[in-house]
Each structure stands twice: as structure tokens, then as C-alpha cells.
Amino acid sequence: MSNSVSTSTDKIIVDRTRAHRSKPVSKAVRATRERLQYSAQGAHVFDREMLSQHVRTVLQSALITPVVIVLVTMAGLAINQDTTLLTWGMLTLAVHALNLVLAKRVARTEFTTEEALRWRKWLLAGQIALGFCWALFALQKCDACGNTDGFYFYKVAALLVAISITAMTNFMLRQAALFSFIPTVLMLMMIAITSRNPLDYGLTAMVATALVLFYYISNRLYQSNLTLLSFQSEKDDLIAELEVANSMSDEARRRAEEANLAKSRFLASMSHELRTPLNAILGFSEVMNSEVLGPLANPTYKEYAGDIHRSGEHLLNLINEILDLSRIEAGRYDLNEEAMSLLEIAEDCIGMVQLRARTKNITIQQQFEPELPLVWVDEKSMRQVLLNLxxxxxxxxxxxxxxxxxxxWTAGGGQYVSIKDNGPGIPEEEIPVVLSAFGQGSIAIKSAEQGTGLGLPIVQAILAKHDGQFILKSKLREGTEVIAILPSTRVLQSLPAVEDAPQIERRRKSFA
Structure with missing residues (x-):
């Protein structure tokens, strides 16, 4: 019962809930793309965001305008003692209060991009109404002031402060400052033409210049904020797309892992089914080739039997390597560990390949550290490692x-086997390919008989099962050196003292 549950649990390695979590992200991506595709109408793409920021700015600076109006009214009464200025102050405060009520209503409303245009017109109308109040202020006169310039200075200062506050608090509401104070400038211009007073001309010029300047500043702030919102939107779009891509990548990776695990399990479980018919083919072809049951009538049949036997052995070796790698990947490669001598294993493996080396006139030289202690390893696996190398x-x-x-010895107290040849070598960029499953170097393929490309991956996997390490060093046209390292935890006897063996120190440095 437990085995069936474990197997079914292992097969469900794909997170099925990932697709549900991807739906909100995909929806956000589509919404952002639609908004960016709406860019043909320019700034209207972000009307909703700009209007929301304008309302927040107005509500946060709600007390600034009333304070300015009260100060202007009190200063005017101190200079002129005209009650009409008090009426103006109350009217202006009332209009400002209506604008705040309108802003609060917009803040409480969930509006779309199309509705934002309508609310923008209402807010702009409120600012124009406040601008007409300042135009009424520009009509104020001081009969009791005589020919002094104090009242003109007072009006200039009040209007400049009003223009600056309106421009800074309403730059999100495009052209609000311009539309609000155009009536004021026109009113001052009419007064100057009527009175022909140089002071009125100067007042009109100063207010008009300030209006143009602050309109330019507010427009620049508006454009900067618009650009910032555009960048923010693009960033959100990229993050959302990255989330979707990451989700799809995780899903694909999990599905690939599931397929790879199923493949490894299939090959590992099919070991007996694959080997049994091949062993029969090898056995019968060897009997036919050896003519155990009598001579073959046709010599060609004997040649065919030999071909069948050789091809079957090649196929069996290929299947054995694939099955070994599959068992390792499937976690079914168990070690049968015991105390063994690495020196003896190396000598036996050298003896196995010695005949093949002699046919190619290759000299195998040995340089063994004497009296190495035993190591705790799987003998069959270590023989496979050394035979492959x-x-x-x-x-x-x-x-x-x-x-x-x-x-x-290694520098860390473990043991190593190094095998170095003077063959064609491997280009540096091809080393990762050679170390991957079914990977082969281009020069090696051309200069020697081809293999399956599974030898080195199996070596790496077996050494990893022993907590060891595999190192490959190669230079093109100079040769290749492979090093199989076992950690100190696998050595059944501690490392001899370095002071008593200077040659060990040199070897430690070479493999540090």
C-alpha cells in the first residue's frame, strides 16, 4: 500500500495550482497592454491616474489657499479699510470650499478612464471660478491711498502668490493655472488701458509674465509626471510578463522533470526485459560462430554469426550504460560498500586494458603511492569508473x-586516481559537452572510434554517490588528464604526517 502511494505521489511533481495563480498575472498583463496600446490618444492614457494624483494633492494642500485668502483680506483691510474686500474674501473661501467638496467626491468615486474626462472638466471649471474671484480682487481700488505705490505692491504680491500656489497645487490638472488667471490678466489689461497709469501697465506686465512662467513650470512638472507614469506602467508590464514567463518556465521544467523521471523509471525497470533477449542472441550467435553443433555448410553464415555476436555485444554495452545512468537518475543505484584497496582496483583495471593498449603500441606507466590505506567504496562501481577512464x-x-x-593522496586527506594521455585533447569550449550525457568532442570523434557519450556522466554520477569529485583537464593537441577523487571520509586510516613525507606535500599542492 505504501509503495503505491509513494509511486503516485512521485508522479505528481507538477504543481497544478500554478496555472490558477497565473490567471491574475495574465489578466494584469492584458490590462496593461491594452492601456499601452491606447497610447494613440497621448496623455489621455493616464487621465485616471493623473486625476487621482491631482485630487490627492488638492486635499493634502487644502489649508494653503484659505490661509492665503485670509492673509490677503486682512492685509487689504489694514491698507484700505474697504468692506468690499471682506466680501471678496468670503466669496473666494466659499468657492474654494466647493472645490474641496468636489475633490472629496471624486476621491470617493471609482471612475473609469472615460469618466475621468468628465470629472476633469468639473474640477477645471471649479478652478476657473476661483480664478474669477482673483479677477474681482484685481478690480479693487484704494481711494484713500493717494499716489502711494503701497497698494500696487500689495496687489502684485497677492496675485503672484495666488498664481504660484495655483500652479503648484494644480499642475496635475493641465492648464488649470492658465485658464484660472487669464480673466485676471484681461481685467488688469482693461484697467491699464482705461487709466493709462504706468503702475497699472507694470502690474499687468508682471502678472502676465508670472502667469506664463508658472504655466511653463507646471507644464514641465506635468510632462515629467506623465513620463514617470509611463515608465511605471512599462515596468509593471515587464514584471507581469516576467511573472507569466517564470510561471510557464516552472511548469515546463516540472513537466520535463516528470518526463525524465518516467523515462528513467521505465529504463530501470526494463533492465531484465532488455538484457534477456540480447543474452540469447549473444549465446546462440557465439554457438553458431564456434560451430559447437557442427560445421556450417556456408562460410558466409559463420561470418554473419560473428557480425551478429559483435553487434549484439556493442548493443548490450550501450544498453548497460543507458540503464546504469537511468538507475542513477531514478535513485535506484545502490552502493554495496566495503573496504577495498584503490591500488589493487587500479592494477586490475590496467591489466584489463593492457592487451588493447599493446595492439596500439601504447605504454601505460604507473606511479602509485606506496602503502595506501583501504577506502570504503563499492568495488563494482569503482572498477567501472577506472575502466571507463x-x-x-x-x-x-x-x-x-x-x-x-x-x-x-589528495591535499584534503583523501585519495585520487589520475589518468593522463597524450591524445588529441579537447577544446576548452567542448568540455561541458563532453561531460554531458551523450556528448562527444568533435576532434575525439574524428580521431578514434565513437562511443555512446555516457562514460563520463556515469563516472561523475558514481563519484557523486561516493561524495567524491571528478576533474577533467585538457589542452588541444597536448592530451587530457582526468582525476577521480575520493574524500577523506572514505579513507579508513588517517593521512600520514606531512612533516614525515615532503613528497606528499608536493602532491597536495598539485591537487589543491
Missing amino acids: LSNAVKFTSQGGDVMVKVG
Whole structure:
């Protein structure tokens, strides 16, 4: 029962809820794209965001305008003692209060982009109404002031402050400052033409210049804020698309892992089914080739039987390597560990490849550290590692070449086996390919018989199961060196003292 549950649980490795979590992200991406595609109408793309920011700014600075109106009224009464200025102040405060009520209503309303245009017109109308109040202020006169310039200075200061506050608090509402104070400028212009007073001309010029300047500043602020919103929108779009891509990548990776795991399980479980017919083919073809049951009538049949036997052995080796790698990936490669001598394993493996080396006139040299302690390893696996590495060295070394095999201590107290040949070598950019499953170097393929490309991945996997390490060093046309390292935890005896063995220190530095 537990095995069936475990198997079913292992198969469900794809997070099915990921697709549900991706739906809100996909919806956000579509909404952002639609908004960016609406850019043909320019600034109207962000009307809703700009209007919302304008309302927040108006509500946050709600007390500034009333304070200015009260100060202007009090200063005017101190200069002129005209009650009409008090009426003006109350009227202006009332209009400002209506604008705040309108802003609060907009803030409480959930509006669309189309509705934002309507609310913008209402807010702009409120600002124009407030601008007419300042135009009424520009009509104020001071009969009791005589020919003094104090009242003109007072009006200039009040209007400049009003223009600056309106421009800074309403720059999100485009052209609000311009439309609000055009009536004021026109009113001052009419007064100047009627009175022909140079002071009135100067007052009109100063107010008009200030209006143009502050309109330019507010327009620049509006454009900067619009650009910032555009960048923010593009950033949100990119983040949303990245989330979708990441979700799809995770889903694809999980599905690939599921397929790879299913493949590994299938091949690992099919080991017996694949080997049994091949063993029969190999056995019967060997009997026919050896003519155990009598001579074959046709010599060609004997040649065919030999071809069948050789092809079957090649296919069996290929299947064995695939199954070994599949069992490792599926987690079914168990180690049968025992105390073994790495020196003895290396000597036995050298003896196995010695005959093949002699046929190519290759010399295998040995440099073994004497009296190495035993290591705790799986003997079959370590023999497979060394045979794969030695077979590769002999395979890719040309006629009359040399292979050097070293066994000794590592710098960390472990043991290593180094196999170095003087074959064609591997280009640096092809080393990751050679270390991958079914990967082969281009020069090696051309200069020697081809293999399956599974030897080195199996070596890496077996050493990883032993908590070891595999190192490959190669230079083009100079040769290749492979090093299989076992950690100090696998050594059953501590490392001899470095002071008593200077040669060990040199080897430690070479493999540090």
C-alpha cells in the first residue's frame, strides 16, 4: 500500500495550482497592454491616474489657499479699510470650499478612464471660478491711498502668490493655472488701458509674465509626471510578463522533470526485459560462430554469426550504460560498500586494458603511492569508473602514445586516481559537452572510434554517490588528464604526517 502511494505521489511533481495563480498575472498583463496600446490618444492614457494624483494633492494642500485668502483680506483691510474686500474674501473661501467638496467626491468615486474626462472638466471649471474671484480682487481700488505705490505692491504680491500656489497645487490638472488667471490678466489689461497709469501697465506686465512662467513650470512638472507614469506602467508590464514567463518556465521544467523521471523509471525497470533477449542472441550467435553443433555448410553464415555476436555485444554495452545512468537518475543505484584497496582496483583495471593498449603500441606507466590505506567504496562501481577512464585514454591515444596512471593522496586527506594521455585533447569550449550525457568532442570523434557519450556522466554520477569529485583537464593537441577523487571520509586510516613525507606535500599542492 505504501509503495503505491509513494509511486503516485512521485508522479505528481507538477504543481497544478500554478496555472490558477497565473490567471491574475495574465489578466494584469492584458490590462496593461491594452492601456499601452491606447497610447494613440497621448496623455489621455493616464487621465485616471493623473486625476487621482491631482485630487490627492488638492486635499493634502487644502489649508494653503484659505490661509492665503485670509492673509490677503486682512492685509487689504489694514491698507484700505474697504468692506468690499471682506466680501471678496468670503466669496473666494466659499468657492474654494466647493472645490474641496468636489475633490472629496471624486476621491470617493471609482471612475473609469472615460469618466475621468468628465470629472476633469468639473474640477477645471471649479478652478476657473476661483480664478474669477482673483479677477474681482484685481478690480479693487484704494481711494484713500493717494499716489502711494503701497497698494500696487500689495496687489502684485497677492496675485503672484495666488498664481504660484495655483500652479503648484494644480499642475496635475493641465492648464488649470492658465485658464484660472487669464480673466485676471484681461481685467488688469482693461484697467491699464482705461487709466493709462504706468503702475497699472507694470502690474499687468508682471502678472502676465508670472502667469506664463508658472504655466511653463507646471507644464514641465506635468510632462515629467506623465513620463514617470509611463515608465511605471512599462515596468509593471515587464514584471507581469516576467511573472507569466517564470510561471510557464516552472511548469515546463516540472513537466520535463516528470518526463525524465518516467523515462528513467521505465529504463530501470526494463533492465531484465532488455538484457534477456540480447543474452540469447549473444549465446546462440557465439554457438553458431564456434560451430559447437557442427560445421556450417556456408562460410558466409559463420561470418554473419560473428557480425551478429559483435553487434549484439556493442548493443548490450550501450544498453548497460543507458540503464546504469537511468538507475542513477531514478535513485535506484545502490552502493554495496566495503573496504577495498584503490591500488589493487587500479592494477586490475590496467591489466584489463593492457592487451588493447599493446595492439596500439601504447605504454601505460604507473606511479602509485606506496602503502595506501583501504577506502570504503563499492568495488563494482569503482572498477567501472577506472575502466571507463582507462578505456577512454587508450581509445583516444594514437599509436605509440603514453598513458600515465597515478594513485595517491589528495591535499584534503583523501585519495585520487589520475589518468593522463597524450591524445588529441579537447577544446576548452567542448568540455561541458563532453561531460554531458551523450556528448562527444568533435576532434575525439574524428580521431578514434565513437562511443555512446555516457562514460563520463556515469563516472561523475558514481563519484557523486561516493561524495567524491571528478576533474577533467585538457589542452588541444597536448592530451587530457582526468582525476577521480575520493574524500577523506572514505579513507579508513588517517593521512600520514606531512612533516614525515615532503613528497606528499608536493602532491597536495598539485591537487589543491
